[in-house]
Amino acid sequence: MSADLHCHTRLSDGSLGIEDLITLAKKRGVKTLAITDHDCLAGCVRGKIVGDRMGVNVIPGVELSATDPINGQEIHLIAYKSDFPDRLEGLCRRNSIARKRASHIMMLKVAQLFPITTDLVVKCMSGSTNIYKQHIMHALMESGFTDRIYGELYERILSEDSKMNILTKPKFEDVGKVLEAIQDAGGIAVLAHPNRYKNKELIPQLVSLGLDGIEAYLPEISDEEREKLLKQAKKHKLLVTGGSNFKGFYNEYIITLGEYEIPKECVQELISYKTKKKKLQKKTDLMKTSKQGEETAKE
Numbered sequence: 470m471s472a473d474l475h476c477h478t479r480l481s482d483g484s485l486g487i488e489d490l491i492t493l494a495k496k497r498g499v500k501t502l503a504i505t506d507h508d509c510l511a512g513c514v515r516g517k518i519v520g521d522r523m524g525v526n527v528i529p530g531v532e533l534s535a536t537d538p539i540n541g542q543e544i545h546l547i548a549y550k551s552d553f554p555d556r557l558e559g560l561c562r563r564n565s566i567a568r569k570r571a572s573h574i575m576m577l578k579v580a581q582l583f584p585i586t587t588d589l590v591v592k593c594m595s596g597s598t599n600i601y602k603q604h605i606m607h608a609l610m611e612s613g614f615t616d617r618i619y620g621e622l623y624e625r626i627l628s629e630d631s632k633m634n635i636l637t638k639p640k641f642e643d644v645g646k647v648l649e650a651i652q653d654a655g656g657i658a659v660l661a662h663p664n665r666y667k668n669k670e671l672i673p674q675l676v677s678l679g680l681d682g683i684e685a686y687l688p689e690i691s692d693e694e695r696e697k698l699l700k701q702a703k704k705h706k707l708l709v710t711g712g713s714n715f716k717g718f719y720n721e722y723i724i725t726l727g728e729y730e731i732p733k734e735c736v737q738e739l740i741s742y743k744t745k746k747k748k749l750q751k752k753t754d755l756m757k758t759s760k761q762g763e764e765t766a767k768e
Contacts, residue, residue: 471727472501472736474528475547475661475684475712481506481532482601484717487515490726495523497727501736503712505530505547505661508564509598510554528739531557532661533651534564535644539668544644545661547684547710550743552655560642560650565599567639572600578635579605579626585612602627603719619721648678657681657742659710664694676705681742686711686731688724708742709735 477483478490485493487504494502502525504516513529520527528549535544551557576587585608593611594604606618606627615622626635641647651658659682660675668674672683684690685698686709702709713729 471497471499472731472733473499473712473715473726473729474501474503474530474549474710474731474736474739475505475532475687476502476715476726477506477532478504478512479596480509480512480598482597482603482716482719484719486596487512488519490715490717491516491519491523491525491527494525494726497725499525499727501526501528501740502726503528503530503547503549505532505712507532507545507599507601508534508561508568510557510561511598513554529554531561533557533560533647534568534639534641535647536641537666537668537671538643538645539671541638542667543638543641544647544666544671546644546647546651547659547661548651548654548656549659549710549739550657551651554654554656556654557650557656560647564639564641567641568599571637571639574637575602575605575635576600578637579609582626582635583609583612583614585609585614601719603716607719618719644675645678648675648680652679657708657739659684659708662687662689662714663698664690672701672705676707680705680707682708682710682739684711685709686729686735687714688722688729689714708738710739711735 479486504512506512510531516527530547530549533546533548535546537544576590580587590600590605590608593607594600603618606623609615625631625633628634648658658680660680661684663683683698683702685695711731713724713726715726
């Protein structure tokens, strides 16, 4: 079962449209695909329709932005298979507004460093619901200041390690509140690229709040990091997912759909997770009812 459970379209920071992405998946033999655009649910319905037509099982998803209150770091949670996705619309809208405010400041900063206009950046993000770092770099490429998205110029102006960076942090909601929103929407909450976060206690903290899974199979995750993540997943009884984090032209490395293998059992566990969870909850409820009946009979 070839699958990719983490990819982006032009609606966020990818370069391919929904139909082009699913066509690529079909041609690459990817049978199960999750579209996980940043803070955007718009591709879920369309993706499902196109996927059904092409014979690709498209799992609805969204990568939601949040903030770790411990250190202020940006955190991403993927919500898969939400029963009530409309309940996430308000959060997506607030996150989108926060990102637009930060992006506008970044566009003004880059325009002070290079003779480009904000209109050109906006042109480069055509089709997206927001402006991302890739769109700023695209505009700089169009103007001849670099020949690539990622490289020396990107590191100079968009890396946190650079003193010359133009980065402006969006003000996203507390990760606990975002996790609660996913639960309220009846979704499966998975921590995206957990290798990036500096808070070593983040996973246990989120598990206590109801986290369902973590990503361990991503190209950016080393074998050593993966082993540690798999141990944590086993310890906390978490789902394990992953994918290519595909963004097309905006990929940080050369990779395409279906090129990064995810264990078949991980894909199947995600697909059947909600059914198993409901059965377990029903069994728990029955045991509670039975126990209460026995205590009543003793009285």
